[in-house]
Amino acid sequence: MDNTMATRDAARWLAAFNAALDAGDPTTAAELFIENGFWRDLLGFTWNIVTLEGRADIADMLAAQLGQVKPCTFTLDGAAEADGDTITAWLTFETAAARGCGLLRLRGGQCWTLLTSMTELIGFEEPAGPRRPLGTVNSASKTRETWTEARQKERAELGHLVQPHCLIIGGGQGGIALGARLRKLGVPTLIVEKNELCPKVGDGVIRRRFDVA
Ligand SMILES: Cc1cc2nc3c(=O)[nH]c(=O)nc-3n(C[C@H](O)[C@H](O)[C@H](O)COP(=O)(O)OP(=O)(O)OC[C@H]3O[C@@H](n4cnc5c(N)ncnc54)[C@H](O)[C@@H]3O)c2cc1C
Known part of the structure; x- marks a missing residue:
């Protein structure tokens, strides 16, 4: 399988996952994982660091969290890669409270491992990159604070x-x-x-x- 087909398959899986989450349907979302698939969450869905193992754990977590997390968008972040029978794809996601990134691994069209990691809280973004305080004030004024x-x-x-x-x-x-x-x-x-x-x-x-x- 080439990377174009891998990207198509990953996008297809994410579309099905988004639809199940939008419908508030933990069972359908969990069935998109292989029977003993893993979901490692760093704060994004659980406000905790947890590893869920198997469809039952995943469905239980979603049933408990979907109401408050309200995930709205999982999006592919770049092209997916195929390696043997495994497809790997980076992704971004957004919930009601936060933005995050993650990694998806598919086998046979189903999710083998999913990582979701919160990166920032919406409305409380860290002033980094272009938002970073400059630290140097080059202009002079009477009220300037050193x-x-x-x-x-x-x-x-x-x-x-x-x-x-x-x-x-x-x-x-x-x-x-x-x-x-x-x-x-x-x-x-x-x-x-x-x-x-x-x-x-x-x-x-x-x-x-x-x-x-
Ligand atoms: C012998 C040795 C050599 C090491 N060499 C290296 C190395 O070469 N390179 C490397 O990367 N790592 C090294 N490490 C590991 C590294 O030092 C630690 O991983 C690192 O210091 C942990 O940082 P920390 O901030 O989590 O904890 P700490 O550095 O342990 O800081 C905890 C601080 O909390 C304070 N504190 C504790 N309890 C209280 C309290 N109740 N109230 C107020 N203050 C409190 C302590 O005084 C301390 O200053 C070494 C460790 C050891 C033991």
Whole structure:
């Protein structure tokens, strides 16, 4: 099978899947999977990280979630590829609350594995790419706030005038990365670190492990 035929088959499967979801029909949607097919969902449908195994699990999840998730569009993202008896296709999808991407693998016209991964919340998109704050202000004005002034203001207000919506326990690399993403989303976040000896954020583990002076 060439990739043109693989793309046609993947598009056909997605059209049937979309129709079953639009009709709110978990059984028909689950029957588009092979008997023991897998659906790995990262937040997109379940707000959780789950692997569903087999049609019964998939139908149960959809019956529980379809009402609130209201998935509307699964779309092919580029051409599908054929490899032996397997067709692989990237996809995008949108639900009532979020956008996501995923990967579909078909065997014999049915879904063998499906991955759905939420990438952003609709209305709360991360200011990335062209939406990213520039960070540099080249124009001068009387009311211009320097980076240092903005930082001092944030430090003075957070936890006092502005209450954090999120508290991260531990300022290691994981905590700091999460804090940075939440900050970009405009979520006031406080990171607390128990290790007072850290000379810099993120140093806690290294100092404890190697007893750096
Ligand atoms: C000996 C060793 C060598 C390693 N070498 C490498 C390497 O070379 N390359 C590599 O990529 N990875 C390495 N790793 C793994 C890497 O260090 C960890 O995967 C990484 O640090 C995990 O980051 P984290 O932010 O999830 O957790 P951590 O770095 O453990 O951060 C958690 C933070 O939370 C703080 N904390 C914990 N409990 C509380 C609490 N109750 N209140 C407040 N604060 C709290 C801790 O003080 C710490 O600062 C190594 C690990 C070890 C043990």
